[in-house]
Amino acid sequence: MQNYIKNFMRYRFLLKELVKKDIKLKYRRSVLGLFWTLLEPLLTTCVLAFVFGTLKSKSDHAFPVYILTGRLMYTYYSNSTKSAMKSIRSNAAMIKKVYVPKYIYPLSAVISNFVTFLLSLIVLVGAMIVLRVEPTLYLFGAVAPLALLFLMAFGSGMILATIAVFFRDMEYLWGVALMLIMYCSAIFYAPETLGSNEWALHLNPLYCLIENFRAAVYGNPFNMESLGYAAAVSVVSVMAGVGLFAKQQDKFILNI
Amino acid sequence: MGKKKVALKVENVSMKFNLSAEKVNDLKDYIIKFLKRQLRYQEFWALQDISFEMEEGERLGILGFNGAGKSTLLKVIAGVLKPTKGQVVKKGTIVPLLELGAGFDSQYTGAENIYLYGAVLGYSKEFIDEKYDEIVKFSELGDFINVPIKNYSSGMKARLGFSIATVVEPDILIVDEVLSVGDAKFRKKSEKKIKSMFDKGVTVLFVSHSLEQVKRLCNKAILLEKGQIIASGTVEEVSAIYEEKLK
Numbered sequence: 001m002q003n004y005i006k007n008f009m010r011y012r013f014l015l016k017e018l019v020k021k022d023i024k025l026k027y028r029r030s031v032l033g034l035f036w037t038l039l040e041p042l043l044t045t046c047v048l049a050f051v052f053g054t055l056k057s058k059s060d061h062a063f064p065v066y067i068l069t070g071r072l073m074y075t076y077y078s079n080s081t082k083s084a085m086k087s088i089r090s091n092a093a094m095i096k097k098v099y100v101p102k103y104i105y106p107l108s109a110v111i112s113n114f115v116t117f118l119l120s121l122i123v124l125v126g127a128m129i130v131l132r133v134e135p136t137l138y139l140f141g142a143v144a145p146l147a148l149l150f151l152m153a154f155g156s157g158m159i160l161a162t163i164a165v166f167f168r169d170m171e172y173l174w175g176v177a178l179m180l181i182m183y184c185s186a187i188f189y190a191p192e193t194l195g196s197n198e199w200a201l202h203l204n205p206l207y208c209l210i211e212n213f214r215a216a217v218y219g220n221p222f223n224m225e226s227l228g229y230a231a232a233v234s235v236v237s238v239m240a241g242v243g244l245f246a247k248q249q250d251k252f253i254l255n256i
Numbered sequence: 257m258g259k260k261k262v263a264l265k266v267e268n269v270s271m272k273f274n275l276s277a278e279k280v281n282d283l284k285d286y287i288i289k290f291l292k293r294q295l296r297y298q299e300f301w302a303l304q305d306i307s308f309e310m311e312e313g314e315r316l317g318i319l320g321f322n323g324a325g326k327s328t329l330l331k332v333i334a335g336v337l338k339p340t341k342g343q344v345v346k347k348g349t350i351v352p353l354l355e356l357g358a359g360f361d362s363q364y365t366g367a368e369n370i371y372l373y374g375a376v377l378g379y380s381k382e383f384i385d386e387k388y389d390e391i392v393k394f395s396e397l398g399d400f401i402n403v404p405i406k407n408y409s410s411g412m413k414a415r416l417g418f419s420i421a422t423v424v425e426p427d428i429l430i431v432d433e434v435l436s437v438g439d440a441k442f443r444k445k446s447e448k449k450i451k452s453m454f455d456k457g458v459t460v461l462f463v464s465h466s467l468e469q470v471k472r473l474c475n476k477a478i479l480l481e482k483g484q485i486i487a488s489g490t491v492e493e494v495s496a497i498y499e500e501k502l503k
Contacts, residue, residue, distance in 0.1 A: 014375035021372060025363050094359040098352060098376055099335035169282035250338040254273065255281065 007101055015104050015111070022083075022112035037120045041072055045127075052188045060190075062131040062218075068124050069217055070187035070210045072117065073145075077153050077206055078178050080113035084157025085164045085174060092256040102249050103242075106161040110154045128217065136219035144227065145213040148234045152205060155237025158245045165252050185210055202226050205233040262347070263459040264310040264333070264428055269342035271303040271328055271483075302328045303339070304483045310476075312427075315460040317474035317491055319467070319498050324480040326463050330430055333461065348427025351377070356417025362406040366397055366416055369405055373420050387423045394449075395419035396442070411439060418446055428459045467495055 027033045048071070049064045060066060084106035088095070091105050128135065164170040184204045191198050191211075201207045208226035215222055274297040280286050303325045310316055320326050331337040333344055334352045359376045360369045370391055374384040392401050395416045405413060431450070454460065454473075464470050470477060470491065477494035479487040479501075487497045 010378055011375075013381050014378070017372050017375040021361060021364065021368075024368075025361070028363070094376055096336065098359060100376055100378075167281065167283040167286065169284055173283070253337060 011101055011104055014100065015108055018104065018108035019112040019115065022108065023115060026116070034119065037116050038123050041068065041075070041120050042123050042127075045071060045123075048188045062128075062133050065124070065127050065131055065133050065217065066190075066214065067188050068127055069214050070185060072120055072124060073149060073210050073213060074182055074185055074187055074206065076113060076117040077149065077156075078182070080110045080117075080153040081157050081160055081178075082171075082174070083109040083113060084153070085160035085171060088161050088165050088252060089168075089256055095256065096253060102252060103158070103245060106157045106245075107154065110150070110157050113153075114150055124217070133218065138216050138219045138221065140216075141222060142213055142216035144222075145209040145216070145230070148227075148230055149206075149209050151234040151238050152209070152230070155234060155239070155241040158241030159237065162241075162245050162248050165248075165255050181206055202229070205230040261312050262309055263312045263314070264347070264461075265345040266306055266308050266333065267342050267345070269303055269306045269329075269332055269339045269344065270301060271325075271332060271337065272340040273300045273302055274298070302483050303332070305342070306483075306485055307342075308478060308485070308488060310459055310461075312459055313457040314476055315454065315462065315474040317470035317477040317494075318461065318463045318480065319470060319477055319494060320480035321501075325483040326480055327432070328483075329480070330432060330461065330463060334430055346428060349378075349424065350428045350430060351421055351424060351426035352430040353418070353421055353432065356414050356421060360405050360413065360417070363404055365404050366395075366401040366408070367392075369416065370401075370420055373417070377421065377424075379424065383424075391416075391419045391423050394423075394445075411442075415442055422446075422449055422453070425453070425456065426458060428461070429453060430461045432463045467498065471495055 027036065030036055032039065045064050045068045048067050052067070053063050087105035087109045088102065094100065095102060095105075127133075160170065160174060181204065184201060185207045186201055187210070191201050194201065208223075208230035212222050212227045212230070280289055306329065308316075318326050318329065328337065330352070332339050333346070334350060335344075359373050361372060364372060367388075370388060371381070371384055375381075395401075395412075395418075397412060397416060400408070400412065405416075408416075429450075460474070462470060462474055474491045476489070477491045478485050479494050479498055481501075487494050
């Protein structure tokens with residue numbers, strides 16, 4: 001264990017460099033730079049609010065905030081798991097030549113996406129101010145679902161990274177799975193519209209996190225049951241991901 | 257003669273590869289093959305029971321024909337591949353001079369890549385800060401250092417890679433036929449740099465097809481064939497056997 005920590009400390013600088021590289025390169029060539037992180041969710045939320053806001057009867061004056069909370073969290077989960085999945089293959093050249101602890105690659109992918117995700121929360125703050133969603137003390141609770149979201153993304157990312165080394169079509173399968181997850185996350189519809197099938201949403205741990213994040217934003221108490229379930233899934237996925245990755249990592253080089 | 261310390265110990269290292277008759281690398285193929293019971297693997301031992309020791313300051317040449325397991329052995333020693341059996345005990349830092357610049361990011365500038373590649377090699381930020389000027393100077397890139405790597409020629413990339421990798425003073429140096437970096441002028445300079453490392457008593461593992469180079473640079477050698485050591489000893493003895501095999 002001590003050896004692992006020592007090794008991690010030695011490569012801490014590499015982790016930092018990789019995170020920096022991801023963020024820098026993502027925005028280097030676009031004129032608007034980091035501003036895109038803010039503009040992109042804002043524009044898509046406008047579209048979604050327009051489409052789904054006119055479809056349903058407007059009971060929620062802060063419908064864009066509702067969409068934005070779900071969309072930002074889903075986008076983070078989707079982007080970070082996708083880039084973690086590809087991280088081993090896209091760094092194959094390095095992995096084949098020099099020894100580096102391999103988990104650094106998926107970890108840096110999940111972290112760099114988290115940084116841009118946190119930045120994009122500025123849009124949410126802006127929307128809350130414009131639509132007069134008053135912040136309450138409950139807002140501080142938002143840290144919990146966000147931290148769990150990070151853990152869940154890291155756990156799933158490690159599992160996917162391992163599988164994708166051996167099975168390249170995993171990227172397409174995961175794309176399909178993500179679509180299913182998106183529709184089961186109540187991003188742009190209210191869970192009540194599902195009527196008696198609403199319980200099914202709670203099987204989706206990502207929805208449980210979105211639900212509790214929304215509670216914090218709107219100033220309501222947590223749904224402890226679903227938060228507990230999401231926490232359990234997060235911890236289990238991290239343990240499974242790290243275990244699977246550690247067990248298979250020596251075979252990576254033969255398959256990339 | 258004073259007794260020297262052991263710098264590298266390779267103990268009973270074996271490396272097994274699974275060669276599937278046809279490459280299966282997606283789930284669809286795997287399931288189809290699994291259902292048709294066509295998942296067969298062929299075992300292939302790239303290295304078999306390799307053991308040797310190197311003392312500090314020794315320069316070992318590794319000889320062998322194509323496919324003898326030379327590169328696999330170097331990768332095992334560098335820590336990139338984990339051996340199926342056996343272990344490698346090393347003392348001090350290892351710097352592999354294998355395919356320089358493989359870890360570069362093409363969208364990054366030369367300056368940014370110095371930090372990135374340095375981090376990959378396990379250097380700290382302070383260390384790179386300190387050595388930055390030295391690296392830039394040795395690579396002779398001048399103003400190009402602030403240009404993205406994708407606009408570099410292959411010679412420029414190799415020069416930068418060489419400069420970053422050799423800025424440390426490693427205890428063990430792994431050289432895989434790289435003494436042909438850049439133009440004639442830089443080649444001379446890089447040979448001089450490697451020679452100066454030799455003089456400081458670095459332990460060297462050297463792989464080359466050129467017997468001439470091995471004789472010039474090494475004092476000991478091993479000869480590999482089909483993953484086994486078939487000869488070891490001083491460079492003269494082993495190269496005599498190797499030349500015998502060439503006939």
